[in-house]
Amino acid sequence: MSDTTPEQQAAWSLSQWLEYLEQIHHRPIDMGLDRVRAVAQRMDLLSPSGTVFIVAGTNGKGSTVRYLEVICQQAGFTTGTYTSPHLIDYRERVRVNGAELDDAAHAKAFFAVERARGEISLTYFEFGTLAALFLLQQQPIDVLVLEIGLGGRLDAVNIIDGDVAIVTSVGIDHIEFLGPDREGIGFEKAGVYRTGKPAICGDPQPPKRLVEQATAISANLLLCEQDFHVTESADHFTFHGPQGIWDELPYPSLPLVNASTALAALQSSGLAIHINSVRQGLRMATLPGRMEQIREEPTVLLDVGHNPHATTYIAAELVRRFPDRRIVAVCAMLRDKEHADTLKPLCPLVSEWYLGSIEGPRGYAAADLRKALPEGADVTLAVDVEHAFTQAIRAVSTNDVVLCFGSFLTVAAIHKIQP
Structure with a gap:
């Protein structure tokens, strides 16, 4: 594949591109933003339109993304989402209004990244992230929800500045890249926070270094159980959020703690979300592979x-x-x-x-x-x-x-x- 001409690459199928991506970089994970940001600048991908949510965390990212996606759809917004990894089909990673895009669209996006990167080497994930941003840029997106792949500070998705950034939870995972303890991992995940922007933490025991990092950059940190929480009754729950109370909410099928985190992010975003949209979105939000x-x-x-x-x-x-x-x-x-x-x-x-x-x-x-x-x-x-x-x-x-x-x-x- 290394001797393939641009004309031949333009005709590649999605499966050919995925095979190519597996072999073009010297290691599968290569933390750092310089290379991926340079290509994103060439492609004019660094300032997506619409309200942007960035979702990081050890666990709960997928369900938090899904809550944001479905509730915003119910509120009448056109949504775009990027998640990883996929379960069965690569196309699961990019959705517009909950629908996957076809093979041809993904192949076109990969070709655009290949033409733009020149001699810059990219990992599978970096290449896919740029392709996803390219795909979503082609759509009239009102709300963009981007899931961090690993960590936060040095993850390819973090080239984008979120209007609202979320850390769902902080646990021990990927220690060879993020470190062996919650404090170090919390610092890495806090790298998605931005100065003056809402910074949501859904972990009821936030690491000290996460809080310190958010404070150091003057992010608007909102903490689970301190700045937002839920109260439960037999058949519904009430969300007490930074901008008010949403009551008589139906219990979702996905974890309630992640619903609370997503609702805090929505209230902090400035989006006009009616409580009926919240209720309907909570009822509808499901995700393969989560209980x-x-x-x-x-x-x-x-x-x-x-x-x-x-x-x-x-x-x-x-x-x-x-x-x-x-x-x-x-x-x-x-x-x-x-x-x-x-x-x-x-x-x-x-x-x-x-x-x-x-x-x-x-x-x-x-x-x-x-x-x-x-x-x-x-x-x-x-x-x-x-x-x-x-x-x-x-x-x-x-x-x-x-x-x-x-x-x-x-x-x-x-x-x-x-x-």
Whole structure:
């Protein structure tokens, strides 16, 4: 592909572009903004139109993006969103009013980035981010919601200045890039905040360095449980926000804490959002791979959770929703995760474990993952996620709950065999 002419590249399919992106940079993750900003300047992508939300955080980014997207759509705004990674299809990453764009549009965007970058080397994610900004620039967008890929300060998405910046939560993940503790990670994520702009933090225990960074740059920091919170009743909740109270709100299917964070961002944005749009958006917001139920008898749940913060939430949800049901887990994880700490919150709840291997440079063998579980755990090893899931389904009863988690790749593999 390196000897391909521009004329040939102009005719490439989306799959050809994705194959090309996998091999053009010397490493898959290369933190820093200079290269990607330089190309964005050439393409005039640094000042998108509309109200821009930037969403960072260890967990909760996807559901927060979805809340913002759907509520704004219900309020009559045209939305554009960029998220990552995708579950099944690359086109999931860019949506306009909730709809994916076609292969040809993505291929055209990749070609535009390729022509603009010249000799500047870009990673897969940087290339994709620029292509997404190019695609969304072609649309009459009122509200743009951009999800940070990793960290915040040095993530490619952070070349864009958000009108409202959000850190949903701060947990331990990607320690080789962000550091081994919440304070350092909090500082990295606070890099999305901007001077004089609303800076939302949805973590009820914000790291000191996050707060210090927001204060140092004079961002308008709004903290969960201090500047906004929810009160709950049997069949609805009330949001107490920086600009007032929204009451009689329906409970959403996605995490309530992320709904609160999204509502704080919306109230801080200056957008005209009627409470009826909020209510309807909360009812409609769903997201694949977030405690997603794909089957009954047995109940099968899929969750992309892959760190301790995520599995702590999953464990609480299992106790709340299935207090008297037997839990069986299907799990596969990547090599660079905190395996033991991630599995620990679920160990008291799970009766049987079915572990699958993931192939590739970041893959992790089921036999190695087994070492993260207690010695006496009931464990079955499988060659891959598909076999682990199939074995679990054959072994359980119709009243059991099968939880499948550990990675986006884990959920994607099960989606392919259990559509």
